[in-house]
Amino acid sequence: MKLFYLSLFATVATLLSTGESSGQINPTVPPLTSKITGTVWQDQLPGDGIRSGEPGIPGIVVALYDADDTYMEHVIASTITDANGQYELKANAGSYRVRYVYPDGGGNVAQAGFTLAPARVGSDNTINSAATIDEDNEFAVSEVIDIANNETISEFGLGLVPIPGTSTFCDSKSSQVTEWNDNLLLPQSPSSLATPIRVTVWAGEAVLHPYVGVENIATESNYDIRYGGIATFGMPFGSGTPTPNQEIQTQSVNVGTLPAYDGTTDYEGASGRLFYNVASFGVAERNTTNSGIITGQFVGSGNITIPVNAKSYNTVVGAGNQAMIIRTFVEAGACVIYRYSNNPLPVSLAKFDAKAENKVNQLSWSTTSEANSESFDVERSRDGKNWKKIGNVPAAGNSSEIKSYAFSDAAPLAGVNYYRLKIVDRDQTFALSGLVSARALGVTANITVYPNPTADVLFLKSNADETVSGVQVFDRNGRLVQESAAPADGINVSKLGVGIYSVKIIHEDGWVVERKVIIKR
Numbered sequence: 001m002k003l004f005y006l007s008l009f010a011t012v013a014t015l016l017s018t019g020e021s022s023g024q025i026n027p028t029v030p031p032l033t034s035k036i037t038g039t040v041w042q043d044q045l046p047g048d049g050i051r052s053g054e055p056g057i058p059g060i061v062v063a064l065y066d067a068d069d070t071y072m073e074h075v076i077a078s079t080i081t082d083a084n085g086q087y088e089l090k091a092n093a094g095s096y097r098v099r100y101v102y103p104d105g106g107g108n109v110a111q112a113g114f115t116l117a118p119a120r121v122g123s124d125n126t127i128n129s130a131a132t133i134d135e136d137n138e139f140a141v142s143e144v145i146d147i148a149n150n151e152t153i154s155e156f157g158l159g160l161v162p163i164p165g166t167s168t169f170c171d172s173k174s175s176q177v178t179e180w181n182d183n184l185l186l187p188q189s190p191s192s193l194a195t196p197i198r199v200t201v202w203a204g205e206a207v208l209h210p211y212v213g214v215e216n217i218a219t220e221s222n223y224d225i226r227y228g229g230i231a232t233f234g235m236p237f238g239s240g241t242p243t244p245n246q247e248i249q250t251q252s253v254n255v256g257t258l259p260a261y262d263g264t265t266d267y268e269g270a271s272g273r274l275f276y277n278v279a280s281f282g283v284a285e286r287n288t289t290n291s292g293i294i295t296g297q298f299v300g301s302g303n304i305t306i307p308v309n310a311k312s313y314n315t316v317v318g319a320g321n322q323a324m325i326i327r328t329f330v331e332a333g334a335c336v337i338y339r340y341s342n343n344p345l346p347v348s349l350a351k352f353d354a355k356a357e358n359k360v361n362q363l364s365w366s367t368t369s370e371a372n373s374e375s376f377d378v379e380r381s382r383d384g385k386n387w388k389k390i391g392n393v394p395a396a397g398n399s400s401e402i403k404s405y406a407f408s409d410a411a412p413l414a415g416v417n418y419y420r421l422k423i424v425d426r427d428q429t430f431a432l433s434g435l436v437s438a439r440a441l442g443v444t445a446n447i448t449v450y451p452n453p454t455a456d457v458l459f460l461k462s463n464a465d466e467t468v469s470g471v472q473v474f475d476r477n478g479r480l481v482q483e484s485a486a487p488a489d490g491i492n493v494s495k496l497g498v499g500i501y502s503v504k505i506i507h508e509d510g511w512v513v514e515r516k517v518i519i520k521r
Contacts, residue, residue: 025213025266025325027211027274029210032077032090032091032277033149033151033344034091034094034148034152035090036088036091036098036145036147036153037086037089037152038055038087038156038158039084039086040081040087040100041052041158041159042055042056042058042160043129044349046118046159047115047118048121049121049129049159051127052127052353053436054353054436055085055434055436055437056081056084056086057160058080058081058083058170058332058398059170060204061078061281061283062065062081062099063077063079063089063098063099063101064089064091064097065076066094067096067145071136072097072137072141078363079206080172080173080175080331082172083172093147093148093436094146095144096144096147099140100140101140101196101204101281103200103202103335108368109163110339111285111287112417113200113460113506114168114304116131117129118158125156129158130155130156140158140316149448161261162258165340167189167337167432168335168338170186170335171333171335171477172331173331173332175206175331176331178311178330181307181309182310182332184310185303185307186304187302187432188302189298189302189338190303190430195291196294196336196340197289197339197341198288199288199337200285200287200336200337201246201286201306201334201337202285203233203284203306203332204248204282204284205248205283205310206280206332207229207250208328209278209279209280209328209329211326212254212275212326213229213272213273214322214325215266215267217261220257221257221258221321222256223253223254223256223316223322224320225315225316225503227251227252227312227326229250229310229311231248231310231332232246232283232308232309233284233332234306234307235306236295236298236305236306248283249282249313250280251283258271258273259271281352303385307310311330332452347358347370348369348393350435351438352447354419356438358441359410360412361408361419362406362407362438363408363409364404364406364407366402366405367438368401368402372397372423373395373423373426374394374397374425375424376392376393376394376407376423377389377392377430378390378407378419380417381418381419382416384418384435391409393406398505411507415439417440418436419436420432420435427510447505449503449515452518454493454517456492456493458490459490459491468505469485471483471485471491471505471506472506473493473496473504474501474503474504475501476500482496482513497519498520500517501516501518501519502514503515503517
C-alpha cells in the first residue's frame with residue numbers, strides 16, 4: 001500500500017470543521033487572475049513527445065508550486081485532469097513550476113502504467129510535452145513559468161508513453177463541494193485477451209478550500225489546527241487483504257496565537273484570521289497478482305465501478321474557544337493498469353487521430369506491425385463510456401511495415417464525438433485502442449424547448465444522443481434568473497415574470513445550445 005499527502009503550511013493557525021460555514025459570514029474570496037493550462041495525453045508508442053490527435057488522459061493530478069520551493073512542500077494549487085485530459089491551475093502573478101503525478105509505479109516498473117515522453121521536442125510548446133524528472137525530488141516537473149496577472153499560459157501539456165505490455169484506463173470526477181458520493185468507471189480487460197498477470201488501481205484526489213476562517217471568542221489563545229479532504233475509494237479487490245477500501249487524506253496545517261475576542265465575530269478583526277485558496281492533493285495505489293481476484297473482478301466486457309465518498313475533516317488543539325468557517329471542494333480520479341506477459345494488442349498502433357472537416361469527422365491511424373489482424377471496428381461514443389459500432393476497416397493481416405488507414409464519420413453527433421478502435425484478430429479475439437475526439441463543425445442537435453410560449457413549465461426534447469447536465473435561464477438584460485438540472489418532470493418557471501427569456505442547455509462535455517422562450521400568462 002502506498003499513501004501520502006501534500007500539505008500547505010501557513011504561519012497562523014485556523015480552526016476548522018466539516019461543512020461549508022457557520023453563522024452568516026460569507027467571505028469574498030480574492031480572485032486568482034492568472035491561469036496555467038495544458039493537456040495530459042497518451043503519447044502513442046514509441047513516444048515522440050508531440051501531441052498529434054492522441055487521446056487525453058483523465059484522472060491525472062497536476063499541482064502548482066512556487067519556483068523557489070525546491071522540495072515542493074507548499075502546494076499553491078492542484079487539480080485533476082478532466083475527461084479530455086485537460087487541466088487549469090489558477091494563481092496570481094509569480095514564478096511557478098508545475099508537477100504532474102501519474103501512475104508511474106512509485107519506482108516499481110511492474111506497477112507502472114506510463115513513463116514520460118521526451119520534453120520540449122520541436123518549437124511549438126502548445127503541443128509538446130513539458131516535464132522532465134527533477135533531480136532533487138525525482139518528480140515529473142516543468143521548467144519555471146513566469147506569469148503576470150490576468151495572463152493565461154497554455155504551454156504545459158504532458159505526454160505519457162504506455163509501458164510496453166500494459167493497458168491503462170483512467171476516469172475522473174470534477175470538483176464538487178463536500179460531502180459527495182459518485183462512481184468512477186474503468187473498463188475491464190477483455191476476456192478475449194490473455195489474463196493480466198498483475199492489476200494495479202491508482203487513485204488521486206485534489207482538494208481546495210476557497211476560504212478557512214477562525215475567530216477567537218475567549219481570552220488570548222494558542223492553537224494548532226489540521227484540515228483537508230478525505231476521499232475513500234471502493235477498491236475492486238474483494239474482501240480480505242488488501243482491504244476493499246482505500247482512503248486518501250490530505251492535510252494542511254496552521255499554528256499560531258490569536259488575541260482575546262474583540263467583540264465581533266467577523267473572522268477578520270484583531271481576534272480573527274482568514275486564509276484563502278488552500279490547496280492539497282494525495283495519491284495511493286493497490287495492486288494484486290491473485291489470479292482469482294483478477295479473473296473475478298477485472299476480466300470481462302463491462303466496467304469496474306469504483307465508488308468514491310469525498311468529505312472534509314479537521315482537528316484542533318487550543319487553550320481557548322474558537323468559532324470557524326470553511327468551504328471544501330474535492331475532485332477525484334483513478335486509473336487501472338493491466339500488465340500482461342506480452343503485448344496484448346494484435347497490432348502496434350503508431351498513431352490514431354481524429355479531425356473535423358466541416359460536417360465530417362475524419363479518422364486516421366497507422367500501425368508499425370500486425371500479427372494475424374483481421375479488421376478494425378470503428379466505435380463512437382457521446383460520453384467515452386457507452387459505445388456504438390459505426391464502421392469497419394479491413395486490416396493488413398501480417399505486416400512489419402507501416403500501414404495507414406482512414407475512416408470518415410459522415411454523420412457525427414452534435415458536440416464532441418469520442419472514437420476508439422476495436423482491433424479484431426483472425427481468431428476473433430480483440431483489443432481496444434485509446435480514445436480520440438473531434439467536434440464536427442456546423443452539426444447541431446434538434447433540441448426543442450416546449451411549450452413555447454409557456455406559463456409555468458418547460459420541457460426539453462432532443463433527437464440526439466446528448467446528456468444534459470444543466471439548464472440556465474437569462475432575462476433580456478443577460479442576467480441569470482434561474483439555474484437547474486434537467487428533470488424529467490420539467491423546469492418550473494412559474495415564478496418568472498412574463499417576457500422573453502434565453503434558455504441555455506448545457507451538456508456534460510461543455511457544449512451549449514441556446515433557445516429563446518416566451519413566458520406568457
